[in-house]
């Protein structure tokens with residue numbers, strides 16, 4: 219697929235994403251009684267919406283909005299645009315689109331713990347462990363991928379491609 223001069227190659231199709239999201243929801247539903255699912259905007263909005271609809275237990279939903287990435291280079295700095303709400307004494311499951319360097323997730327896990335959550339776990343649709351700078355091991359992972367820059371299913375490149383229902387890698 220070619221969109222605005224960039225070549226996109228299909229990496230994970232719709233059906234495969236759907237099946238994996240369902241499996242993750244079943245696993246999480248077995249592990250929790252009633253978690254607070256904390257989605258990270260903007261990237262996780264589609265994953266979060268699909269994941270919660272497959273959950274077999276009651277859940278609470280909250281969002282946090284952070285900015286930590288520009289283009290293909292990480293800034294290493296996390297900016298909070300919409301902060302964590304009341305998580306005190308809750309079992310919080312942070313829902314993320316992708317864990318890359320781990321800087322964002324490390325920052326958020328600490329922040330949620332500091333606000334008095336009973337427990338914090340991480341669910342990410344995609345994991346790029348080869349790029350890790352900070353030691354973060356997500357508890358639930360949809361797909362582990364190589365060091366590709368990916369878009370679609372909520373993930374963007376300079377604010378574009380979030381609407382694509384599949385996940386594509388940007389080719390050089």
Ligand code: IMP
Pocket residue numbers: 261286287292314315316317318319320321322323366367368369373374375
């Ligand atoms: P980290 O702090 O480096 O782990 O970066 C996490 C954030 O970077 C994610 O929430 C994404 O918004 C963004 N990001 C990292 N890799 C990609 C990618 O391949 N495509 C799109 N966004 C990415």
